[in-house]
Amino acid sequence: xxxxxxxxxxxxxxxxxxxxLSAQANTRITSDSAAAVETVHRFHTLLxxxDSAAAVxxxxxDLVVLxxxxxxxRVEYLGHHLGADMQFARTVPSERRxxxxxxxxxxxxxxxxxxxxxxxxDRKVDSRGAELVVLTRSGSGWVIxxxxxxxxxxxx
Numbered sequence: 001x002x003x004x005x006x007x008x009x010x011x012x013x014x015x016x017x018x019x020x021l022s023a024q025a026n027t028r029i030t031s032d033s034a035a036a037v038e039t040v041h042r043f044h045t046l047l048x049x050x051d052s053a054a055a056v057x058x059x060x061x062d063l064v065v066l067x068x069x070x071x072x073x074r075v076e077y078l079g080h081h082l083g084a085d086m087q088f089a090r091t092v093p094s095e096r097r098x099x100x101x102x103x104x105x106x107x108x109x110x111x112x113x114x115x116x117x118x119x120x121x122d123r124k125v126d127s128r129g130a131e132l133v134v135l136t137r138s139g140s141g142w143v144i145x146x147x148x149x150x151x152x153x154x155x156x
Contacts, residue, residue, distance in 0.1 A: 033101050036110065048089040110131075114151075
C-alpha cells in the first residue's frame, strides 16, 4: 500500500513538475527526461534514508563531483564525502526545486536549487544551494555522471 501511494505521489509530482518546468523554464519535459529527473530525486532520497548501497548504484564509474572548489572522482567522493552528505541529508531538512531540464540524445542535465535550514554538527544551517547534475542513459536507465554543488548562507 505504501509503495502504491509513493508511486501515485511520484506520478503526480512528475506531472506537476513537468507543467511547472514548462511554464517557468520553457523546458520541454518528456517521459524520458522525467525519468532522469526521477533518478536525481531518488539519489537525494537515498542519501536522506542512509541507503548508501542503493545511492552508489546511481553513480557512474567515471563520476566527477565538483564542490567547494574541489574536483573529486567517484572513489574520492565515496571515501571522503558520501557519509557526510548522508548525515547532512538525514539531519537538515531541505526543500529542492528543479529549475531546468535539458536533454540531448542520451544526455540530460538537471539544474536545481535548494534551501536548507536546521542544525548539523552543532552548527546552525540556513543556506541556499544550487546543483547541476549530468546524467547519461545506460542499459539499466539513467546514471549520474557529474554533480556540481554550490551553496551560500542566507542573508539575515
